[in-house]
Amino acid sequence: MKDASRPLRLPLLTAFVAVLLATLLRWWPLDTLGGRVPWVTFYPAVIIAALYGGFLPGVIATTLSGVAAWLVVPHLVGAPVIKDVVDSVGLLAFVLTGTAVSALAEARWRSQAHERQASLERDQMFNLSPDMLCLATPDGFFRRVNPAFTRALGWSEPELLARPILEFIHPEDRPATEREFARPTAVGGEILQFENRWQHRDGSWHWLSWRYVTQPDRHRYASARDITTYKQAQEALARAERENATEQARIAFIFQTIPIGIALTRTDALGRESRVINEAHLRLCGITRAQADEPGIFQRLTHPDDRLRQAPFLSSVAAGDCVHYAMDKRYVRADGSVVWVLFSFHRRTLPAGGFEDLTFVVDITERKRVEDELRQSQEKLAVTLQSIGDAVLATDTNGRVSHLNPVGEQLTGWPMAEALGRPVGEVFRVINEETREPAGIPVERVLATGMVQGLANHTLLIARDGTEHPIADSAAPIRDAAQNTLGVVLVFHDVTRQREAERRIAALLQESKDIRTALDEHSIVAITDPQGRITFVNDQFCTISGYPREALLGRDHRMLNSGHHPKTFIRDLWNTILQGRVWKGLIKNRAKDGSYYWTDTTIVPFHRADGRPYQFVAVRTDITARMQAEEELHRLNTELEHRVEERTAEIRQALATLDATLDGAFAFAPDTLRFTFVNRGAMRQLGYTREELLGMKLTDIERNASEADVRRAIEPLRRGEKSVLTFSRNHRHKDGHEFPVEMNLQHVTPAGGAPRFIAIVRDVTERKKAEQLAYRSQRLESLGTLAGGVAHDLNNALSPILMGIEMIRMQHPAEAGLIDLLQTSAKRAADMVRQLLTFARGAEGASVPVQTSSLLREMQKIIEGTFPKNVQLVVRAGQDLPPVSGDPTQLHQVLLNLCVNARDAMPNGGTLRLETQAVTVDATFASSLPDARPGEFVTLRVTDSGTGIPPELIDRIFDPFFTTKGPDKGTGLGLSTVLGIVRGHGGFIQVYSHPAKGSAFTVYLPALDTRATPAVIQPEGAAFHGTGESILFVDDEPAMRETARVVLQRLNFKPITATDGADGLIRAAEHRDSIRAVITDLHMPHMDGLMFLRALRRMLPNVAVAVISGRLEEKETEECRSLGVATYLDKPFTEHQLGEVLRTLLAQK
Incomplete structure (x- = not known):
């Protein structure tokens, strides 16, 4: 307040002196020389004195003004009356002006004083707060503490900043504090609080109550209050309850004074x-x-x-x-x-x-x-930074980083706290993508030119850890209102996906070009518009037709019409393609020179969005030579028919012979298709008597065969185009069942008799079954081989992820929630890989206690996120269900397969119910179901309101490869896999289905005895750490080697990596005196793991060795055992598992 009053006192004092001097001068003897000096002459002096507030400047200005008035005014103003008026006006102006100017000066000084006071209050808020305030870094050090903090604990600020925070915390409270630091918190979100004990400089321990909020740069603003007194009060009250009556007075004293x-x-x-x-x-x-x-x-x-x-x-x-x-x-x-x-x-x-x-x-x-103030500040900052999708980096006029948003931190690898103040070239390192030479930094060009720099392409950003990101960047100057450059803002974003999309498009275009080239080399290709006008022909079309391309374009195919085909043939062709269906057939065309040629033609329509075709693509193959051969064959068949006429008697004898064969044989008339002859074999196959069969037609024993279908099928024989036709058909027995047959059909015309067809029919039921079993065995073997290979590749991909999880968790403790999610997903993927290996090897999965209600919840998430919205899901789980023993991944597959089948059974939507409950199966119920037995079970029921399963198919639904979805929608392995898993878990399945009402599948799994003590799953402890031992790690996967190298270094080992067996031997020779253990993959190119181990044993016979692999054959296991390998590490593995293997290896003598 002293400074605020100064502008008021000094001007008034100066003004008073000015008035006093003016009065004296007014009556000074000099008055006789020039007349009285008027008041107006002191106006400038009053203004100067009021503005500057100085005593001596005001006196000097007043004197000078009086002299000026004495010398000048008498000449300007003549009459004394006018002088008096001027003098009075001057006095009034002096008073008013002095007051106004003094008020303005006072307001200006007060404003400045308030601004300084507000700035001082803001600057001192941190230091003057009675609470303990601090700012902590993500790595566990103080960055700043206020005086209240140092007073409360007795430590000086340098002492607090120099040591890790955990060193000040009571040892018993450190684990809880570390967990608190590791908690995932939203930036600028909920304010969290906890309590712990801190060591005072005098050695005593003080209880502190903490509240903190996490910043975007992972720093924490925290406030603390010393609650030692509060804790002591609690302890005092607790002790007071245990004390006797004599202690009541002391308790009352504490109670009232605390x-x-x-x-x-x-x-x-x-x-x-x-x-x-x-x-x-x-x-x-x-x-x-x-x-x-x-x-x-x-x-x-x-x-x-x-x-x-x-x-x-x-x-x-x-x-x-x-x-x-x-x-x-x-x-x-x-x-x-x-x-x-x-x-x-x-x-x-x-x-x-x-x-x-x-x-x-x-x-x-x-x-x-x-x-509240801290939270509001953080919320504003978080909203600003996170609303920008691109990376943003700002610099000052010296090119030093002044800001970096989270996206920029992620791309450059620099936290903003570490990047601040560094030269932009150190944080934003870019090179030319093609030359690999350093690229110019846009910030430098903006500072040099003051102009905006547009997007730069073909630039690679080198992150702090060496990772390269292709980016597009631009920069612009930051200017103030006066257009002065204050710095530069650099905006950049990762264009990896864009580059990948460009590469894929280029590959697809090249692939399309290659396919078209190959097609042009082999086939005759033409493209027409919807009216049939030719818009494109390839060279093969021009060659076979004899027309140049210019003569074909714009014309239709009628110029090639040979007249061989009837108009109905052409009309059927056009009707087919105009309806959007593909047409296939044989066409005879006429070339320019009048010769004829045959083509095997496929015409494909291409549609617009409205379903109308906009062009037709015809792909043809020249089959002229084949058709000529068939015509020649037809001629020969005609000759053969004449010879057959001469041997009708022989045929009749042959029919008598056929009557005694095991195969079925029958003859039927071409016009009526009615049987005219059947042998005993046909009667045995079909179950009819000879008389019944002679009154029947061929269509009566064939499934879904009309007379038109049969006549169309035998037409080539009737016309003589074919001499023998072989068909695979399903014939219907008298009792209704169907069986597959192979039928050889001939058309004969006995001499003097009517033409007829003779068929030899063989029942191929047993052969079909044998073929199907062989095919299924081959398919299962192929699937097993494929599953093993896929599992190996997935293991190689998952191992670096699982190994690196713990390292990432240590580097980013604040992201523990996200890291846990990544770890859970990676472990789930590893479980799926193990299931693939189980399928490939026929091995059993690991059994653990599983809660069926948890399986339903996981399945609920999958269904709600992937199934159509017209499928209504209802989930019901019983209370206090006992667990079941099983492989969670396999049980998850059981539920998933059943739910997918239920979804497919409801194409128009419906209700899907998932239920689980505990049941008791008695002997009566168990006797009604296959594989069932009495006992305590937990059921998983999947019920749908779909189409249901026909009764005639209900007994076949668990057969391998049986499916009703069609070859392009199902493999037929889903329910057979479900049955195999359920049986492997000691359970059984009950199926209920009603056509048009839906189906219900109930899986019964044996319940675990809840009276037994449940196994306690111990969490993984800290990984084993070495003391600088050299470890040779051999693997052909770069990601595995790099991750293993970083993890081994973190575990305090000295890693030596090799790309394959040959490289491993070179590294072993270079470091043979220091290598303590060797970890090698088994399946590698060039020199595999077994060859490497054989050579290594000759070089280092006593070194401890562990083999890593996702799959080991029995013979590989035997050879590893013979080479002294007793330690194995299955892919994928975690950092903890790697440490435990090293613990085992280093413990070997």
């Missing part, structure tokens, strides 16, 4: 209530002791919003479900002021009945205010 509000309410068995409350509590709530006894006083004082938050706690306490809770809440005092308190409630039951309620109230108003 600076924490405490209230003790006792309710006896009769409901009578008594309350004791200390002065601190009364002062905090702003009430008297008499008011404290009013019923519900503290609930009335509680802020309305906090009453709603406290209501669940009060309900739980009243119900007896809760005896302790704590919360932050507000009290609204009688004077309207609001105070924030840390409210803690404790209830204990009295031995004689009734209960005792103890509440603690601590004033945290100031801490709340600071936290």
